[in-house]
Amino acid sequence: MIEIRFHGRGGQGTVVASKLLATSLFLDGKYSQSFPAFGTERRGAPVTAFLRVDDKPVRIRTEIYEPDHIVILDPLLVDQVPLTDGLKRDGIVIINSSRKPMEFADRFKGFKVATVPAGQIAVKHHLGTPQSPIVNTAILGAVAKVLSIVTMENLIEAIKSDVPSKADENAAAAQEAYKTVSDVVQL
Amino acid sequence: MKYTDRQVHVPLCSVSTTSSLVNKTGTWKSAQPLFIDRVSPCNQQCPAGEDITGYMYLVGQGRYEEAWRLIMEENPFPAIMGRVCFHTCEERCNRTEHDDAVSIHMVERFIGDYGLANSLRITVPGPERKERVAIVGAGPAGLTAAYHLRKMGNGVSIFDSNQKPGGMMRYGIPSYRLPKEVLDGEISRLDEMGVEFKIAVKVGKDVTWDSLDNEFEAVFMGIGAWEETSLGIEGLNKKGIYNALEFLEDINLGKEPKIGKRIAVIGGGNSAIDCARVSRRLGAEATIVYRRSEAEMPAHTEEIEMAREEGVRFLFLASPKAIYGEETVAGVKLEKMALGEMDDSGRRRPVPTGETFDIDCDGMITAIGEATRVGDLPPFTSHRGGVVEADRMGQTTHLRFFAGGDIIDIPHTVTHAIGSGKRAAVAIDRFLRGIENDKDSPDQFTWGESGTINLAWLKGTSLFCRRNPSLEVVDYTDMNPFYFDCLPGVKTKRIPVDERLKGFQEVSEPFSEEEVISEARRCFNCGSCTECGNCCIFCPENSIKRDPDGYGYVADMDFCKGCGICVNECPRGAMTMKLME
Amino acid sequence: MRKVLTGNQAVAYGAMLSDVQVVAAYPITPQTTIIEELADMQAEGLADLDYIRVESEHSAMAACIGASMGGVRTFTATCGQGLFLMHEMLHYATGARTPVVLANVNRAIAAPWSIWSDQTDSVSQRETGWIQLYCEGNQEVLDTTIMAFKIAESLRLPAMVILDAFFLSHTSEPIEIPDIEAVRDFLPPYDPGDLWLDPDNPRTFGSLCMPDTYMEFRWQIQRDMERAKQVIDEVQDDFGRVFGRNYRQVEGYRSDDADVVMVVSGTVASTGRDAIDFLRARGEGVGMVKIKTLRPFPRQELVAALRGKKKVAVIDRNFSPGATGVWAQEIRSALYELPEDERPIIYGYIAGLGGRDISIKTIEEIYQKTREADQPDDVDIWIGVNYV
Structure with missing residues (x-):
């Protein structure tokens, strides 16, 4: 079983990201489970969502305390939330950032990091506003590339069938992120 | 013993063993709802009797x-x-x-x-009857009488001394209020209905009243009030002085009256406002001089408001005493007035103060009221100062002659003239059919307390099925x-x-x-059932149903317990409770 | 068809597939998305139902009772405070014998305000005469919703489908959506017999009942609740035959040869399976029993499952102030009929109130405490409370 924790802010599509990934994995023939950290979602407030995937049905129904990987939709959370709590030693951190992975050496020492400019990609594809881009589909493209747990084909299918609007733009954002995400760097 | 081995002798849940229809809750009532169509205040108020x-x-x-x-x-x-x-x-x-x-x-x-x-278009069959009616005067009253009489199957000829039909609507009302193409368009429909127009024929001169009396079975007189009431002061023959009727007629004929740049308009009625507003359109300054205050002005509030917007000035509590100027008017001497006791019209009477002052002007229009030219009336007509004596339906003392519009004792408005024309048409039709009009007969077909006629009501063809029709007027507290x-x-x-x-x-x-x-x-549709269904929905006894035979609802008196909720919930006052005895 | 659905969507699909005819509901977190989904289904023409918007949960249940009396299949959903507001009408639905189905998303009771999961809302409705069916996963939620209509309608008793707030309501997972024609075969249209409000033959329902007949009406409710145990089994068996998924009122998991048995309900049963596997792998003699029905209470099945066990640890995500967790009360009472030598020692644990996570670690801690103590420390033991 692989467990992934998503960190973002209300309005960025964090919960939808976890659900889209669950659907993509389901299309891949896996057993998946996704859910938000249960709270009252408000725009701008830190939001956490979870994803589990396995080859057999997922029975455990608790929050994820020791994730295999984490996905960070808002780079500013790095200084505000204890993101790596419980993250396994081999865990990969995927961050929405236009900076290079090495620039996070202080924050994520000992972990593997990949960065993707998901915000810029979202703006380019008119997802959300420049002040508040919706980065969830772009970051999933990066997840697909970096973690190799889901096929791009099924990710695109999930996006096209499940996003409430701008299906093609969202799919294009995921494709672009898939191509532009950095290599994974051990810090 | 197990539960499943036992039984009880009651149904699964509490339910009556017989139909609840055996319980005739209708026997409980001391009052019953009545679906009643009442008159809305607007309909009641409408001088033309519109629905x-x-x-x-x-x-x-x-x-x-x-x-x-x-x-x-x-x-x-x-x-x-x-x-x-x-x-x-x-x-x-x-x-x-x-x-x-x-x-x-x-x-x-x-x-x-x-x-x-x-x-x-309104399509009518050809005249069904040989009797013909002459209409004298193609103003709103005459045209309306002609229209209704024609619809009722009578042959109608309409005489008018002017070059075009319309009367005051054409010659008295400026086109910024009523464009001529609207007037022509509406009158042309009468032409198509087979009303015979005899235009530029002056009855009393080109044809005699006697000949009409002989040739037609009935005559309607709607010759209007075309004589301006005189101010009764010296100097009214000076140049630059017009009376309202000739001034407005000139304008409506497309002539340019020779009038100055500073006009005093004497009077406080709608004609005075028309004259002042026309003067402004001719590039002149205009001041309305009225002997009472604004509150007493007979002119309509909106007209006064629009005149003000257009720069018309008002001088209240002032009455002309003399006119200055040699050949042409140069000014008016005015006496200051004060308000005294109430007069018959319910307005405060102007009282002279003896104090005078002067205003300059180079044009003046008198608009203090108009009356019928007595000489234009047939000699056998009984009248008082030009106001023709007629009963509530318009029948004069010369029984084949009926009157309407400004020559009878009603307010001088187009709408009242239309209402009077319709009343007379009903009276003439009944007269021709030999139905006697007595003094009570109008009550059979007048609508509301003010007694205007609504023909659909009279014929029973109203839009809202009129069940238990009542002349009672619905007010806000009934809603x-x-x-x-x-x-x-x-x-x-x-x-x-x-x-x-x-x-x-x-x-x-x-x-x-x-x-x-x-x-x-x-619109609240006051007093009229619009089939909104509230009575039906709120009835706790389920006793109100759609009327299977027609419009609206019926209450099943076997089950209506007289609670009155339906009446309370009727949004528009189209129901009432009737006490039973 | 398989699809990734949240628990709330699963409820809505269950109601839609059951051809529910009237829905009257009021929104409340975390239930709202159930009725939103149904409203969408109606708007899109996917469900042919009348949707009644009401001003409160009390009215929602009143409207459902009225609709059900009208002879149609009726559904609503609520949670927590909304269920409390419905309380009076819950009793009424039973007495009126209206087979309304209600989905309750277990939400903790205020004050203090909480939107997170615990069972105090539904267990507080124990005496209302509603059949209560607790679920551990989204598939069970969907399947149970369909079965609930069949159970309720064949008994003319209302039924509640219960799912944990967020742990199910907002969790997405792939589930099998049955074919609607197969559901229609399994669940024919509701037939109210001759007990319904027929405008052409109006009768008075629920009128005043004199002392000489009241008890008879209440007795029938109890008789049918007893009968419900058998009906639920039959419906679950039918469902298993048609759809291949089997549910039991009482289900053991590796409990046959266990000395210590944990008794659980709701999502704890799901996590519990992983916990038991984890503990078993360590060599512990532990098993689990999942109870699906609080009402009717499956007394005999439970006695059979727990007879002769040494220790039983009951995990209650609810509690009754001044007594103990409600499941523990019920189990103590049921097991009292066993002879003393076959009667296990009951350990009552209160855990996971207000949405506090019950993780594998929590279950491990409960097991540890049960194994180590010869007798429970107290009538119940609160897990995870931060004492000073």
Whole structure:
């Protein structure tokens, strides 16, 4: 079983990201489970969502305390939330950032990091506003590339069938992120 | 023993063993609901007897042609009416107690224009009867009488001394209030209905009253009031002095009256306002001189307001005493007036103070009232100072002669003239059919307390099925205002003042279709069942059902227990409780 | 068809597939998306139902009772405070014998305000005469919704489908959506017999009942609740035959040869399976029993499952102030009929109130405490409370 924790802010599509990934994995023939950290979602407030995937049905129904990987939709959370709590030693951190992975050496020492400019990609594809881009589909493209747990084909299918609007733009954002995400760097 | 092995002798849940229909709750009542169609205050107020609530209902559903036909049952000129009527209906509208009155006249104007734009026609068969009726005077009263008589199957000839029909609507009302093409369009429909027009024929001169008396079975007189009341002071023959009627007639004939640059208009009625507003359009300054104060002015408030917008000045509590000037008027000597006791009209009487002052002017228009030219009346007509003696239906002392419009004792408005023409048409038709009109007969077919005639009511063809019709007028306290949101009314828009003063373009802009529908839907339809279903929904005994035979609902008296909830929940006062004995 | 659905969507699909005819509901977190989904289904023409918007949960249940009396299949959903507001009408639905189905998303009771999961809302409705069916996963939620209509309608008793707030309501997972025609075969249209409000033959329902007949009506409710145990089994068996998924009122998991048995309900049963596997792998003699029905209470099945066990640890995500967790009360009472030598020692644990996570670690801690103590420290033991 692989467990992934998503960190973002209300309005960025964090919960939808976890659900889209669950659907993509389901299309891949896996057993998946996704859910938000249960709270009252408000725009701008830190939001956490979870994803589990396995080859057999997922029975455990608790929050994820020791994730295999984490996905960070808002780079500013790095200084505000204890993101790596419980993250396994081999865990990969995927961050929405236009900076290079090495620039996070202080924050994520000992972990593997990949960065993707998901915000810029979202703006380019008119997802959300420049002040508040919706980065969830772009970051999933990066997840697909970096973690190799889901096929791009099924990710695109999930996006096209499940996003409430701008299906093609969202799919294009995921494709672009898939191509532009950095290599994974051990810090 | 196990549960499953035992039984009890009651049903699964508590339920009556017999149908509840055996319980005739109807025996409990001491009062019963009555579906009653009452008169709305607007309908009651309408001098032309229109079914306003009815056409508001139709317009609200986008049924414009049906609305037009409903108006045409009563009044042949909806496009004219929507423009020149002073819409006293809106003053009585129950909606004024709620938010704003419904803009009835603008809806009517829309419907009238819809009829013109779509060339809607009233088709009538040829005259069914050999009797013919002569109409003298093609003003609003005469045209209306002709229209209704023609619809009732009578042959009609209409005589008028002017070059074109329309009377005061054509020669007295400026075209910024009533465009001539609207007037022509509405009158032309009468032509197509087979009304014979004898234009430029002056009865009493070109043909004699006696010949009409001999040739026609009945005669309607609607010759109007074309004589301006004299101010009764010296110097009225000076140049630059007009009376309102000749001034407005010149304007309407397209002539340019020779009038100065500073005009004093004497009078406080609608004609005075018309003269002042026309003067402004001719590039002159205009001051209205009125002997009482603004509150007593007979002119309509909106007219006064528009005159003010257009720069007309007002001088109140002043009465002309003398006219200055050699050949041409140069000024007026005015006496200051004060307000005294109430007079017969319920307004405070002007009392001279003896104090005078002068104003300069180079033109003057007198507009203090108009009367019938006594010489134009047939010699056998009984009248008092030009006001023809007639009963409530318009029949004169010379029984084959009927009268209407400004020559009888009613307010001098187009709408009242139309109402009088319709009344006389009903009376003439009955007269020709040999039905006696006694003094009580109008009560059989007048609508509301003021006694206007609604023909659909009379014929039983009203839009809302009139069951238990009542002449009682519904007021706001009879409504259930809970069912009506407060929605401000659409305001009439007027073209900018500088546009207005450039010519005689119509001042009020029409409502858009959306505005018309939203206004029509604001109508409470006071007193009329619109089949909203509230009575049915709220009845706790389920005793009210749709009437299987027609319009509206019926209460099953076997089960109605007389609680009165239906009456309470009727939004529009179309139900009442009747005590049983 | 398989699809990734949240628990709330699963409820809505269950109701839609059951051809529910009237829905009257009021929104409340975390239930709202159930009725939003149904409203969408109606708007899109996917469900042919009348949707009644009401001003409160009390009215929602009143409207459902009225609709059900009208002879149609009726559904609503609520949670927590909403269920409390419905309380009076819950009793009424039973007495009126209206087979309304209600989905309750278990939400903790205020004050203090909480939107997170615990069972105090539904267990507080124990005496209302509603059948209560607790679920551990989204598939069970969907399947149970369909079965609930069949159970309720054949008994003319209302039924509640219960799912944990967020742990199910907002968790997405792939589930099998049955074919609607197969559901229609399994669940024919509701037939109210001759007990319904027929406008052509109006009768008075629920009128005043004199002392000489009241008890008879209440007795029938109890008789049918007893009968419900058998009906639920039959419906679950039918469902298993048609759809291949089997549910039991009482289900053991590796409990046959266990000395210590944990008794659980709701999502704890799902996590519990992983916990038991984890503990078993360590060599512990532990098993689990999942109870699906609080009402009717499956007394005999439970006695059979727990007879002769040494220790039983009951995990209650609810509690009754002044007594113990409600499941523990019920189990103590049921097991009292066993002879003393076959009667296990009951350990009552209160855990996971207000949405506090019950993780594998929590279950491990409960097991540890049960194994180590010869007798429970107290009538119940609160897990995870931060004492000073």
